[in-house]
Amino acid sequence: MALETKWVQYGENQEYTGYLAKMDHVKDNLPAVIVIQEIWGVDAHIQDITERFAQAGYLAFAPDLYAKNGNRIEELRVERVEEVKAFLDSLPHTVWNNPEERQQALGELAEEKQNRVTKTFERMFGGMHSSNYIGQLLATSSYLREECGVSKGQGVASIGFCMGGALSALLACRDPQLKGAVIFYGNAPSEEELNHINCPVYGFYGEHDKRISDNVPAFAEQMEQNGKKFDYQIYKETGHAFFNDTRASYNVKAARDAYQKVLTFFNQMLVPEN
The missing domain is CATH 3.40.50.1820 (Alpha/Beta hydrolase fold, catalytic domain)
Structure with missing residues (x-):
């Protein structure tokens, strides 16, 4: 079935x-x-x-x-989230929660991509609380x-x-x-x-x-x-x-x-x- x-x-x-x-x-x-x-x-x-x-x-x-009224905000669009996931998957897991090493890896990205990944990462991991x-x-x-x-x-x-x-x-x-x-x-x-x-x-x-x-x-x-x-x-x-x-x-x-x-x-x- x-x-x-x-x-x-x-x-x-x-x-x-x-x-x-x-x-x-x-x-x-x-x-x-x-x-x-x-x-x-x-x-x-x-x-x-x-x-x-x-x-x-x-x-x-x-x-x-992540959706309200059928839409997501720019930083949480599917392609933006997938971009952050791909970036993190390219790093050892120990780097994920190490701001200095993570920032070093971000610095190796092209500027436009670096800005996108940074904004979405901060929105996902820094600005969300269960009460939301x-x-x-x-x-x-x-x-x-x-x-x-x-x-x-x-x-x-x-x-x-x-x-x-x-x-x-x-x-x-x-x-x-x-x-x-x-x-x-x-x-x-x-x-x-x-x-x-x-x-x-x-x-x-x-x-x-x-x-x-x-x-x-x-x-x-x-x-x-x-x-x-x-x-x-x-x-x-x-x-x-x-x-x-x-x-x-x-x-x-x-x-x-x-x-x-x-x-x-x-x-x-x-x-x-x-």
Whole structure:
């Protein structure tokens, strides 16, 4: 059976845009999975993940957090984001967060390209905060539960990657009706925020992604102390972005295991027992 995919407008004033995928010809109401982007946006990889969950029997929906009223600002246009991604991929990963070495590499680019990459990099990595996106994510879960014909009245869960992983956790803090949240290598919410979590949370991390994975045990302890359900997996000899099969960081064994666990989790959270 083929997939039906499309971009849709939603929100109180139709100001938001999202990529929707479901199995073609399926008429039953489907539980919904919100797929929350990496910092690169709803690119081909995120669209592919969205389609995978559609093939698994869900209404899958990836909100484009960089678009308003159907358009992106100049610095976040798809080609500009891809240019930054290509620049960073040309460097050792250790350089990404080293301003001096990164600036040295930027200085080797042609002036016009250097200006474009710098502006988009600063916009993506320096000027974005989770609070900028939580309104759209809450509107997304509301749309899927209350307005989208295919998923109306059904449960909604979330999954996010890197930036989106942190946002998936934050959505669990802010949406009391969310059925479950999955974090892939994203930062944990504050302890004050996690007090409001009402659904189970599942996290997946890489051992070598120290900036994030070293904080997971403390996050787990906070969740336990606050009576929240949190399971997690830290994969040995694995780094950041191990689920992204378009990047050099992809780890097929970790990705395969995590995907199977996520499908089981969503089935438990979203599909009522007969």
